[in-house]
Amino acid sequence: MKNKIVFLGTPKFAKIILEKLILSRHKPVLVITSPDKPVGRKQKLTPPPVKVLAERKKIPVLQPEKLDEEFINKLRDNSYDLFVTAAYGKLLPKKLLDIPRHGTLNVHPSLLPKWRGSSPVQYSILNGDKETGSTIMLLDEKLDHGPILAQERLEIKKSNTAPILSDKLAKHGAELLTRTIPKWLNGKIEPKEQDHGAASYTKMLTRSDGKIDWTMPAGSLERKLMALTPWPGLFTFWNDKRLKILSFDVKNKRSSQPGKVIRENRSLAVETGRGIILIKKIQLEGEKPKSSAEFMRGHPDIIGTLLGT
Incomplete structure (x- = not known):
């Protein structure tokens, strides 16, 4: 039966x-x-x-x-x-x-x-x-x-x-x-x-979990990107607007100021607590997703600024 x-x-x-x-x-x-x-x-x-x-x-x-x-x-x-x-x-x-x-x-x-x-x-x-x-x-x-x-x-x-x-x-x-x-x-x-x-425990994810702490090592941010894609995703703030970091590569390079935006090999990069991330795709609030190069052409003033403030 x-x-x-x-x-x-x-x-x-x-x-x-x-x-x-x-x-x-x-x-x-x-x-x-x-x-x-x-x-x-x-x-x-x-x-x-x-x-x-x-x-x-x-x-x-x-x-x-x-x-x-x-x-x-x-x-x-x-x-x-x-x-x-x-x-x-x-x-x-x-x-x-x-x-x-x-x-x-x-x-x-x-x-x-x-x-x-x-x-x-x-x-x-x-x-x-x-x-x-x-x-x-x-x-x-x-x-x-x-x-x-x-x-x-x-x-x-x-x-x-x-x-x-x-x-x-x-x-x-x-x-x-x-x-x-x-x-x-x-x-x-x-x-x-x-x-x-x-026993170890997890919690229900919320949108705020996607906010980037730039003092974290680049490798940890990479894991965070893999874990929180597609939701809530990773984001920071620039000029009082939400800035989504959609994809990036990690580079083991000395960093001095976490959150500082720099230019690295014609690419947009951000310093972290240890190493830097080379941004591949990014999206500013109110805009469509853009490549690193495309974003820099439209927003050259982002270089040298501090994200998340």
Whole structure:
């Protein structure tokens, strides 16, 4: 008899995992995702990626505003075997976790207990980690706290931006999940408690996280660019306008005044706490993105100024 599985997830990361489940023997009978939200300048009401996929595959979809008693009671009316979550976006209450006979599994894109929370992919890059991985855990009421069922490592390449690494981890985690589910349902896995004393945490990223501190070393700013692209991106201020630094190279050259704009090999460059960055693409508030050379032609007065003040 086929197991009745419910999938809870919202963004592209979760969509990739749902795709794998659909192609496996573990196609969900129900998908729960976040409500449609206004997106872009025109604030067009847009469904989450998971909903789009589920509807295309003729899987019923629920989009509760709240995981309240009324909603939980609706789920209780069905005999579900397993819940699977991936980037759903909300902590699940115990009453909901207790519904499926075999509990609730979560796909987390880090090697728990390292980088619990909402931004593990970005923090792995920011921290300069050489590797990350996927963890399949049994959810409890606390944040990324439950026992581990399976875990596998994945190398972080220097060229990996957060979106690229996120996609890799989604595919990596999906493969691990589809191998773990049958073992778990057949009682062949003994959950392993996390080392809670070794736990580290991430926080929800905000736009202010993208503000550049020019006293940081150039190498650290490069990691920040990879981690925070495309959102919130890196920015500073010049002449009271937001200046987005869209791409740059790092050069190990002595710097004397962090934030000072200089000319280096016909390119716009900025001194940092250690080394300089050679700007490749830049965008001033109210303008289109421009190459370093194009920006200098339009704004030659930027040379010699101090950014971020």
